[in-house]
Amino acid sequence: MSRLSLVLNTLMLPERRAVIFASKGVISMALSLFMAMYLQLDRPYWAMVSAIFLQVRPESGLVIEKGFIQIAGSTLGGLFGLMILDVFMPYPLIALTLLALWIALNSGLAAYVHSMNFTYGFAMCGMTAAMVVLLFFSSNTPDSQTAFSIAQARISEICVGTVCAVLVSRLFWPVTVIAGLRMSARTTINKSMQYLALELDPNGSHDGRHQHADSILESVMAMTDDASAVFYEGPKGPARSRAISLLCNRIMSLLSMAQILGRFQRNHPELMSADFSQFLQQLRAGFIRVAEVTDYEQAYLENQQLRRRVLDFGERSDQSPLETRMTQTAAELVTALGLILRAYQALAVPDQQLAGATRLQPHREPLLGAVNAIRSGLVFTVGAVIWMATGSFAAIMMMILPVVFSIMFSRLPGTILKLVFKSLMIGALAAIPVGLLALSILARSSGDYEVLILVLALPYFLGLLLLANRPTLPFGLGFCIPFTIIVRPGPGMSFSADVPVSIGLAILCGIAVLAVIFTLITPPGGKRLQHRLLESTTRDLRDLLNHESPRDWYNGRMGERLLKLSTYDMASGNKDRSMTDLGFTGLNLGHAILTVLHYLKSIPDEEYPASFSRWHSALADAYLDASRGIANEDFDKASRQLLNDLQSTQCPQQTRDLIEGISNRLQLTFKRTAASVSG
Numbered sequence: 226m227s228r229l230s231l232v233l234n235t236l237m238l239p240e241r242r243a244v245i246f247a248s249k250g251v252i253s254m255a256l257s258l259f260m261a262m263y264l265q266l267d268r269p270y271w272a273m274v275s276a277i278f279l280q281v282r283p284e285s286g287l288v289i290e291k292g293f294i295q296i297a298g299s300t301l302g303g304l305f306g307l308m309i310l311d312v313f314m315p316y317p318l319i320a321l322t323l324l325a326l327w328i329a330l331n332s333g334l335a336a337y338v339h340s341m342n343f344t345y346g347f348a349m350c351g352m353t354a355a356m357v358v359l360l361f362f363s364s365n366t367p368d369s370q371t372a373f374s375i376a377q378a379r380i381s382e383i384c385v386g387t388v389c390a391v392l393v394s395r396l397f398w399p400v401t402v403i404a405g406l407r408m409s410a411r412t413t414i415n416k417s418m419q420y421l422a423l424e425l426d427p428n429g430s431h432d433g434r435h436q437h438a439d440s441i442l443e444s445v446m447a448m449t450d451d452a453s454a455v456f457y458e459g460p461k462g463p464a465r466s467r468a469i470s471l472l473c474n475r476i477m478s479l480l481s482m483a484q485i486l487g488r489f490q491r492n493h494p495e496l497m498s499a500d501f502s503q504f505l506q507q508l509r510a511g512f513i514r515v516a517e518v519t520d521y522e523q524a525y526l527e528n529q530q531l532r533r534r535v536l537d538f539g540e541r542s543d544q545s546p547l548e549t550r551m552t553q554t555a556a557e558l559v560t561a562l563g564l565i566l567r568a569y570q571a572l573a574v575p576d577q578q579l580a581g582a583t584r585l586q587p588h589r590e591p592l593l594g595a596v597n598a599i600r601s602g603l604v605f606t607v608g609a610v611i612w613m614a615t616g617s618f619a620a621i622m623m624m625i626l627p628v629v630f631s632i633m634f635s636r637l638p639g640t641i642l643k644l645v646f647k648s649l650m651i652g653a654l655a656a657i658p659v660g661l662l663a664l665s666i667l668a669r670s671s672g673d674y675e676v677l678i679l680v681l682a683l684p685y686f687l688g689l690l691l692l693a694n695r696p697t698l699p700f701g702l703g704f705c706i707p708f709t710i711i712v713r714p715g716p717g718m719s720f721s722a723d724v725p726v727s728i729g730l731a732i733l734c735g736i737a738v739l740a741v742i743f744t745l746i747t748p749p750g751g752k753r754l755q756h757r758l759l760e761s762t763t764r765d766l767r768d769l770l771n772h773e774s775p776r777d778w779y780n781g782r783m784g785e786r787l788l789k790l791s792t793y794d795m796a797s798g799n800k801d802r803s804m805t806d807l808g809f810t811g812l813n814l815g816h817a818i819l820t821v822l823h824y825l826k827s828i829p830d831e832e833y834p835a836s837f838s839r840w841h842s843a844l845a846d847a848y849l850d851a852s853r854g855i856a857n858e859d860f861d862k863a864s865r866q867l868l869n870d871l872q873s874t875q876c877p878q879q880t881r882d883l884i885e886g887i888s889n890r891l892q893l894t895f896k897r898t899a900a901s902v903s904g
Contacts, residue, residue: 228648228696235697239690245398247689250280252397254685255678257389258714262674264385267378269715275386277705278345279394280692286402286454286462288394291342292387298349299383303376305350306357310372317362321609324358327351329602332632333594339587339785340450341633348632352625353379355605359612359621402454403465407572410472413444414569417479418516421558424487425509434487435791435802438480438809442788445473449585449784464575470584472568475561477585477780481812482558489551489890492897501548504538508555515562521570528566532559549879550886557820585784590757596748597635603746604631607738619724619731626706627735631743638792639747645699646740650733652691652703657729659684659704660711661722667712668720677714684708707732751793755804758786759852762811766845769818779815787812803901807852810894814848817887824880834870839863844891851895854903860895864888 235243257276261269275295279288305327313320328351335347357376364371394400420437423429452469456462490497490505511531518524539552608623634645663680670676688708692701710732711725712718748754765782772778790808818841825837843863850857868888871881 228644232691232697232700235690235694236687239693243690243693246280246283246693247686249283249393249397250277250689250692251682251685253280253390253393255682256393257386258677259674260385260389261382262716264381266382266385267375268382268713270709270713271379271382272386272389273709273714274706275383276390277692277702277709279387279390280689281698281702282341283394284400284402284405284451284454285394286456286458287342287451289391289457290454291345292391294342294346295349295387296380296384298346299353299380302350302353302355303357303380306354306361307372307376309354309358310361311369314367314369314372320358320362321613324355325602325605325609327354328605328628329598332601332628332635333598335632336594336597336635337587337589339446340453342450342454344633344636348629349383351601351632352629353383355625355628359624363618363621401458402451403458403462403572406448406451406455406465406469407569409444409448410469410569410572413441413448413476414565415516416441416444417476417565418512420480421483421512422509422516424483425490425505425512427490429487431802435805438805439788439791439795441476441480442784442791445476446585446785446788449473452584461575465572468568468571468575472565473585473784474777474780475565475568477784477812478561478776478816479558479565480809481816482554482561484809485554485813485890486551486558488894489547493893496545496547498544498548500541501544501551504552504555507534521566525563525566525570528559528563532556532563535559546882546886547889548886550883550890553820553883584781586781588758588761588782588785588789590754592749592754592757596746597632600635600742600746601628601631603742604628604735604739607742608735617727617731619727622710622728622731623735623738626710626732627739630736631739639743642743643740646736646743648697648699649703650736650740652688652700652705653707653729653732653736656704656708656711657726657733660708660725660729663708663712664718664720664722664725667718681712681714703736755790755793756852758790759804759807759811760849762786762808763845763849766811766814766818766848767842769815770822770841776816776819779819780812783808783812783815807898807902810851810898811848813894814844814891817891818844821884821887824884825876827880828871828874828876834867834874836863836867836870840867840888847891847895851898852902854899856896856899861892864892 239247253276254273257272258269261272266272279291279295282288282291306324309320309323309327313323331347331351335344338344338347356379357372360375360379361367361372364375416437420434420441423434423437448469452466452473455466455469458465486505486508490502494502508531511527511534515524515527515531518527535552535556539549539556544552604627605624608620608627611617611623612620630649634642637645663684666680667676670680685705685708688701688705690701691697692705707729711729762783765779769775769779787805787808791802791805794802794805821837821840825834828834840860840863843857843860847857847860868881868885871884
């Protein structure tokens with residue numbers, strides 16, 4: 226279906242969910258306009274713009290969270306704008322330069338967060354400062370009182386729109402974040418079970434495994450983003466937020482251990498006994514049964530039975546050190562699955578005994594932050610040059626809306642960005658004639674509030690229908706925001722055509738400039754970013770033991786990192802997905818270090834082998850070398866030294882066998898990885 230057909234289908238045959246969403250949006254904007262007019266704010270339509278931005282995700286918790294962030298960002302931006310004017314009021318060029326740097330800073334910092342709500346907060350911080358400074362210099366009475374009045378009005382308008390959007394979200398057809406999270410969690414757990422079954426299937430396909438892993442990582446990061454908003458949904462919100470963090474964190478552990486078992490089975494069948502091979506297939510059948518049941522109690526019971534079978538198999542004395550370690554990995558995997566199921570149940574009935582876990586953290590890449598900063602700074606600078614050359618009020622829109630869009634959409638891949646900018650331009654283009662039609666009707670009316678709502682309700686309703694569906698969201702955003710600024714609803718409206726048209730054309734030009742700058746200035750190549758991701762993983766491996774909860778900390782650090790490696794791999798057309806595999810190897814290594822440390826803690830302090838530190842350091846070096854196609858032999862030497870040192874301690878034989886099994890597996894992994902990358 227073409228994008229135009231998709232738009233028409235959305236407008237002509239809307240889903241019930243979209244109709245409710247659009248109805249709530251119209252009520253929210255009508256209420257915000259009424260309150261802004263009642264309070265006699267200068268530009269009531271900015272309260273409507275604030276309400277529109279809060280409608281992008283209608284769930285109550287997300288609206289409340291975004292509302293707080295929007296108010297905080299607007300207040301900080303307004304204060305910075307006042308600070309610029311207080312010092313550089315007589316020097317407009319210096320003030321605009323500082324404003325461009327402020328916008329660039331906020332855009333760069335936005336690259337360090339993953340949640341769209343927090344990204345939007347940085348956008349509001351930059352936009353409010355720009356509005357205060359630009360409206361001040363375009364005013365007829367540029368003095369200190371005017372500057373303060375402008376800042377106060379802008380922040381007040383944002384606050385009015387925020388409060389109205391939150392009230393409507395809570396009172397009319399409320400939708401909660403936790404309801405969507407429960408559905409997402411259930412789907413992700415089932416996908417994880419299917420992934421486990423694929424990993425343990427000797428005939429499973431490489432593409433199938435990666436498709437499942439990619440889907441799981443996307444779901445996990447999406448749930449992590451929404452977990453903070455659950456906090457605002459009633460007294461049970463904090464406990465549910467912790468449960469989501471625990472569930473996502475343990476799914477990362479699950480993926481790590483599944484990879485270990487799957488790679489061992491696929492790559493080294495000669496090291497497996499017939500009994501162990503049969504055990505893995507029984508394990509696979511158990512995961513399939515867990516995925517098939519629909520009741521939590523039954524799923525938990527199936528997992529407990531599976532855990533008993535794993536423990537029974539682990540008591541055998543005829544296993545090699547490698548098989549002993551693999552059996553222990555299977556036991557840890559089943560234990561993690563039990564925690565995941567408990568965390569899922571805690572979303573419905575909070576479990577106070579369930580410990581929390583570190584949330585998955587966004588990967589912070591300075592290069593991407595620098596690119597975003599340069600893009601947004603240039604977008605503002607181009608608009609500023611045009612404004613200074615023409616003195617047109619419409620040119621101000623080139624420095625506000627495009628800057629907001631540049632921050633909000635900076636994380637999107639280049640191919641998607643092109644479609645988004647095109648959709649924004651089509652929406653903004655449609656807003657011009659519709660806005661002129663609305664103004665021509667309003668010119669014949671009394672201009673009262675009731676007439677405003679009657680005339681504007683239908684255009685907003687149609688625009689919000691597009692905003693309700695993700696594929697058509699850019700069309701809706703491109704229509705609703707420019708339409709509001711073109712019409713500028715309020716008590717002192719202008720009905721001449723020249724100003725609305727010039728504003729609409731300025732917005733179109735700003736989006737066009739934005740698209741050109743994003744096309745010319747692109748992030749570094751995928752290969753370079755992939756290697757930086759792997760270097761970051763190596764640094765985390767070295768730093769792993771310096772944290773209070775190292776397993777949770779490491780899982781949290783690896784979440785988005787794995788997703789980015791997968792995304793770059795797919796974009797490069799790399800069919801063997803070697804970089805994604807390297808990312809999962811890095812995840813496995815963190816768990817291997819912690820497992821060895823756990824075994825060594827059974828040894829008295831005075832006999833604790835100092836060679837473990839050398840083994841730990843050699844492991845991190847071997848991983849980085851393997852990612853470059855280099856076979857590092859230092860890890861083999863460090864492993865032999867560690868095992869030799871353990872012979873002279875009171876370390877139990879079973880513990881030595883387990884550590885030997887881990888070391889042997891890792892040696893095989895590094896050799897295989899180096900050969901794969903160099904070949």
